Amino acid sequence: MPASLSGGPKKLLIGGEWVDALSGETFPTLNPSTGAVLAQIAMADEADVDRAVAAARAAFEGPWSRFKPAERQRILLRLADLVERDGDELAMLDTLEMGRPITDSVRVAGIVARGLRHFAGMATAIHGETLANSHPLDVLSYTLKEPVGVVGAIIPWNGPLFSAAWKIAPALATGCTVVLKAAEDGSLTPLRFGALCLEAGVPPGVVNVLTGFGAVGAALSRHPDVDKITFTGSGETGRKIIEASAATAKRVTMELGGKSPNIVFADADLDLAVQGAAMAVFSNCGQVCAAGTRLFVERSIHDEFVARVAEFGKTLKIGISNDPETRLGPIVSSRQFDRVTSYMALGPEEGARVVSGGTRVTEGELANGWFVTPTVFSEVKDDMRIAQEEIFGPVICAFPFDDFDEVITRANATRFGLAGGVWTRDITKAHAAIRRIRAGSIWVNHYMAMDPAVPFGGYKLSGYGREGGTEHIEAYLNTKGVWIRTG
Known part of the structure; x- marks a missing residue:
């Protein structure tokens, strides 16, 4: 101590x-x-x-x-x-x-x-x-x-x-x-x-x-x-x-706050993108303002990619925060825990499908803490509360998309504009997305890099x-x- x-x-x-x-x-x-x-x-x-x-x-x-x-x-x-x-x-x-x-x-x-x-x-x-x-x-x-x-x-x-x-x-x-x-x-x-x-x-x-x-x-x-x-x-x-x-x-x-879009195109390095998309939200148990909580995946790869993200989340060790093996610690407080779990319950009520997670962890030494499993929702509609409101927990909302203009429009259809991610091998496509996403930070083929030499802040709310x-x-x-x- x-x-x-x-x-x-x-x-x-x-x-x-x-x-x-x-x-x-x-x-x-x-x-x-x-x-x-x-x-x-x-x-x-x-x-x-x-x-x-x-x-x-x-x-x-x-x-x-x-x-x-x-x-x-x-x-x-x-x-x-x-x-x-x-x-x-x-x-x-x-x-x-x-x-x-x-x-x-x-x-x-x-x-x-x-x-x-x-x-x-x-x-x-x-x-x-x-x-x-x-x-x-x-x-x-x-x-x-x-x-x-x-x-x-x-x-x-x-x-x-x-x-x-x-x-x-x-x-x-x-x-x-x-x-x-x-x-x-x-x-x-x-x-x-x-x-x-x-x-x-x-x-x-x-x-x-x-x-x-x-x-x-x-x-x-x-x-x-x-x-x-x-x-x-x-x-x-x-x-x-x-x-x-x-x-x-x-x-x-x-x-x-933020409700940041993370866009994965079919031509991306998918092995890299799976881990990046998962940790864009599961890092710090999702308690990050710039977390890439709205995961847009090109339709041709959507189902497989979302399943892989969910499986990656299951590999993260949930545990006491001072254990060096822990990758996913607790929610900060009982108040925030109640907020996060209320959204986990709201997702299915709104019609979203739980791909993985969505539960409290109560076994053994974790029983008295505020632990939840990393959660992935699919079949999410853009106007659902889980898609529009900042949850501030390890919760991903996944959406399929069909073309570039569509996904950019949907990525910008939020009150927030803190950050965004783009995964593609096409540099022209990447630059086009950078210019059109209305957010203060854009990461390409990675997520959440920070340095004091680079400005960080938001658009809109x-x-x-x-x-x-x-x-x-x-x-x-x-x-x-x-x-x-x-x-």
């Missing part, structure tokens, strides 16, 4: 100090593999938000504002080293609290370390431009890039370490300060990451971590002294955040703004136009 789980209730990080919630209240966080309590967590409320925002504002206007880009870069590089040093602990915390298999969590910790080094490089690459102008006076015009200020970051439970780092790193690179609201089902790793920020040399108040429920995020969203909100999570919560932020005209970036790429850094910066008379 990680050392950070020992001791009493886990505290809030505010102004560089570990403090109890002002109310003194706590809530339990559970191991979804066993249902056992892992720790008690401080339950912040609006009063705690006020003091965290005050600490972030004081740090932004105080010593942090005098840090040079190279100094911010050194902190990020040191933080990357600390993530590598404590990678096993961070991975285990993610695994124990939200159920991702430990082998995957170890891989994610490595991705986070590499990402921090990427942002370290970006810290010294921020620049404005000298601009030619046609003003009748002799004037020099140029732009300055300046940190937006205090950032309220609200993250989901399905990737606590990754999400915390992806919100905090650009704040550190640009000179912003941040108040991070961790998800109630994913609090332990963000708290530990906050401790590593302090160890890396982040001044008090630059990074603050709050734990609790939706009221904390709501208070951050409407707080008059928060300059920007960055949110990853459900569309319903995202809309509430946008409404709450409107009164103070905050800058807002949203990475919301999947949100706006980008994380990754230069757009990610720009979202934390203001642009100031400067005019100097020279003659």
Whole structure:
């Protein structure tokens, strides 16, 4: 068991100090593999938000504002080293609290370390431009890039370490300060990451971590002294955040849900595509916003291909998340378990056929956890709820298609537009699909590649703004136009 789980209730990080919630209240966080309590967590409320925002504002206007880009870069590089040093602990915390298999969590910790080094490089690459102008006076015009200020970051439970780092790193690179609201089902790793920020040399108040429920995020969203909100999570919560932020005209970036199409043409490398299509959904037990949950397969290969995907799912070992042999861990919570299983029951009611899965796992050591079998539905209609609504579990809806134009139209027939996949050996067909699928990320002959150098975000109800790429850094910066008379 990680050392950070020992001791009493886990505290809030505010102004560089570990403090109890002002109310003194706590809530339990559970191991979804066993249902056992892992720790008690401080339950912040609006009063705690006020003091965290005050600490972030004081740090932004105080010593942090005098840090040079190279100094911010050194902190990020040191933080990357600390993530590598404590990678096993961070991975285990993610695994124990939200159920991702430990082998995957170890891989994610490595991705986070590499990402921090990427942002370290970006810290010294921020620049404005000298601009030619046609003003009748002799004037020099140029732009300055300046940190937006205090950032309220609200993250989901399905990737606590990754999400915390992806919100905090650009704040550190640009000179912003941040108040991070961790998800109630994913609090332990963000708290530990906050401790590593302090160890890396982040001044008090630059990074603050709050734990609790939706009221904390709501208070951050409407707080008059928060300059920007960055949110990853459900569309319903995202809309509430946008409404709450409107009164103070905050800058807002949203990475919301998805119902992503994954299109397999008959000319694809089918051996590669079977595994890719399965793990596009079964990875992290389907608890991935960009999961390729709508599987479109060309009719001539549809039945055989879908059967192979279902058989591949049956080979995945379902087990306790900290077992290195486990490939499919539990659903994160009883609440999410009920949601996923309700859709599994809804599919046959709507007329879909269960090819595989669709059941709860209750044998042996898994009896007290929230485990389900990887599920494949066929004979799904485009207008069924299982085809249109985000399930956020290991559930694939498979559809046959006959021609290119048809499948593109159907792939786009959704409120979402986060991602999509294309499997074909025909490069012309691939490029045509890339241009016509309305989504923020398209993967060809693989699924779910991510890198901090490449932007990620959505179209339509999947949100706006980008994380990754230069757009990610720009979202934390203001642009100031400067005019100097020279003659």
